[in-house]
Amino acid sequence: MSRPAKHSLTLNGHRTSVSLEPEFWRAFCDLAEKSGKPINTLAAEIDAARGAGTGLATAIRVFVLKDLQSQLAHEGAGAKD
Secondary structure (H helix, E strand, C coil): CCCCEEEEEEECCEEEEEEECHHHHHHHHHHHHHHCCCHHHHHHHHHHHCCCCCCHHHHHHHHHHHHHHHHHHHHHHHHHC
């Protein structure tokens, strides 16, 4: 298991950082690329949608997880056809 590393982001003109494991950071960057958005834009969208009691790093991890779950559900639905 990899240890989290700090990554700098700019959200709506404000600098911040998140600590994410390399695997989550790579998956997050891949999702940003897949969506055609810069990582700062995607992070700002996730930041705006998260609850007040949820940290940004947690919100990014959950975003990555939900995308994976969606992909798996889609693949599972295709296998039933």
